[in-house]
Amino acid sequence: MITAERKPFDEILELVGDKKKVLVAGCDTCVAICLTGGEKEAEILASELRIKAGQDGRAVEVEHTAAIRQCEWEYLDMIAEKVEAADVVLSMACGIGIQSMAEKFSPKIVVPAVNTNMLGMPQEHAVWLERCGACGECVIGETAGICPVVRCSKSLMNGPCGGSHDGLCEVTGPDKEEIECAWALIWERLNAQGREELMFINRPPKNWSKSSSGGPRKMVREEAKPV
């Protein structure tokens, strides 16, 4: 799923500026599951904004709402009335939802209240780990179901590198936590699968033009298009 983290409150305040009618719009799909931008979190942010306004003696109206999915036009119709009534919409959806809102309700000002950060897997309650880089050319069929693009710190296609030690990467996470070496994991699982030979394939440089380096991507399913 797509995960996001809320922006610092001061940044949100700056984005809202001096607008008098603010709508905090949550999205009840991915960002609700990652406890960042669902209706509950939208209500919390709206309350915080009202408290701040009250504290500063500013007359600001802050409401909240949530779309079932901000990334689909149909669901945006359901919150259109509230959006139209607002001077600025603080969207708590992922980057896709925020842009859908900005496009659907243009020229309404729609600003993000979150930073979309990854395609993550909930490893345990309230912990998400990056699992996919949406690179456009999946290789995990050869790498035992472990993605070297996002799980190897260097996105190596032919690992491990010299920085792999006792199954750990030489790079640590932002909180100095250890990161497992993706290629050590790949080797272990290929072993368990009896497919060690896949480790010795020489993979050519990856074609990153199929990833975001190739410009905005578009997908069309002709057979599914309405007639």
Next chain:
Amino acid sequence: MAATEVKAADEAVTAAEEPPKKPVDPDFEPEIIVFACHYCAYAAADLAGSMRLQYPSNIRMIKLPCTGKLEVIHLLRAIEAGADGVYAAGCMEGECHYLKGNLWARKRVDHVKDLLAELGIEPERVEMYNMSSAMGAKFAAVATEFTQRIKELGPNPVKRKGVSPHAAAREALGGVAMPDEPPPSAAAPVEEGHAE
């Protein structure tokens, strides 16, 4: 400028930036919302009453089936409606009737403290306490201590006229808040052998 002068200048700036301590207004009677667990703090309040213990009348109780039902928004709503202080009173850690409700409540209270700090509001305005149903004296002591703390902090800067924090907090809780019970009659027996 010599290093010592720089240090002295830095210290002077720090000293100047520290807000002066507000004198306690003797007429300020804070409005404090207490989210009390049905199994412990609410019963402790009853006991405090039966024991004829005195505690400030500033606190307004809302009974919950467990402090684990308390969510971030409930605490914020009380502050938003002008409550000067808010605290949750749950069972002793390890003794929650629902196993971990009080531990969840503590996490949520801590989160609200962080949110308030971000807003520039004193995080001390919210707190989590633990007590058992036999701790009538602790209930009274906590109410007294917290009320004093809020008196020292002064009024909530977001006070709004004509808004009842108690009613707002109840409304935010919806069906979660339990109805208030009438005070126990004077004839109600006081539990013995459970003093703190």
